Amino acid sequence: MKLAILSRNTKLYSTRRLVEASRDRGHSVRVLDPLRCYMRIASDGFQMHYKGREIAGYHAVIPRIGASVTRYGSAVLRQFELMDSYSPNTSDAILRARDKLRSHQLLAAQGIGLPATVFGDNPDDTADLLSMLGPPPHVIKLNEGTQGAGVMLTEKLSASKGVIEALRGLYANFLVQEFVAEAKGADLRCFVVGGKVVAAMKRQAPKGDFRSNLHRGGTAKGVRASAAEQDVAVRAAQVLGLGVAGVDLIRSARGPLVLEVNASPGLEGIEEASGVDVAVEIVDYVAGRVREKPARRLAARR
Ligand SMILES: Nc1ncnc2c1ncn2[C@@H]1O[C@H](COP(=O)(O)OP(=O)(O)O)[C@@H](O)[C@H]1O
């Protein structure tokens, strides 16, 4: 297949691994910087250019779109979709996943376990809002934060109120959650490809922190997720419409709870911890879907 990887930097570990895996499997692959893709949108047909040249005919794209370029990157991806390229994660699914509030609403509506979560707009409602959640400790999160930055723990009600006031002053969107203390700073990253957990790792926060993100100094170790955990992870990815997803679960006294579904999960930590060739899993899944595509289109026409 003719494959494009949408990524800002060919040197990033995940991008490099996807290129390697594609070449190993005999596909033609090119890395395209989404910010250098530009397009003409007209009812008589689309046109996309890249650094002065027309690009077309990609059977599939694998998006690796960072949080800082979500808007432009998803517009470029949508254009590829309209030009008939297959993507394991569609632009709509990526936008759903990037918005923590929206994804929590969708997951909860399907009965998927989450830490109890509240959000609200007006300062006059803060006291009642927090009473809907229950007593502290609370975890306060920026709605579009990543890598653990923007996730705060408040141990007292006065601290929750103070942080909320400060965030409102900055016009930041946030949500407030119950703190799952029994997780003891650990979470479980399940890497889902095509409706299967292909690898999992347990991440442990460094001493003195409750956030287990590797970017915050967390450590990782390969583990096997339980059947219940695999089931929740697969369902969460499916609810958001993601073919490739990093589903973060926290092990609570009432079972696995979803913290976050990452639409562009990094490969370095998970490949290292689990020993699984996750890049090949992704490329093979995409190639399989591309092979099925003509059949799917015929079936739709019938
Ligand atoms: N409600 C919670 N209770 C306990 N720990 C939490 C809770 N929410 C998040 N954490 C910890 O903080 C980390 C970062 O939170 P997460 O929601 O995944 O934000 P980010 O998008 O920044 O990674 C999690 O991996 C987990 O270790």
Ligand SMILES: [Mg+2]
């Ligand atoms: Mg996270």
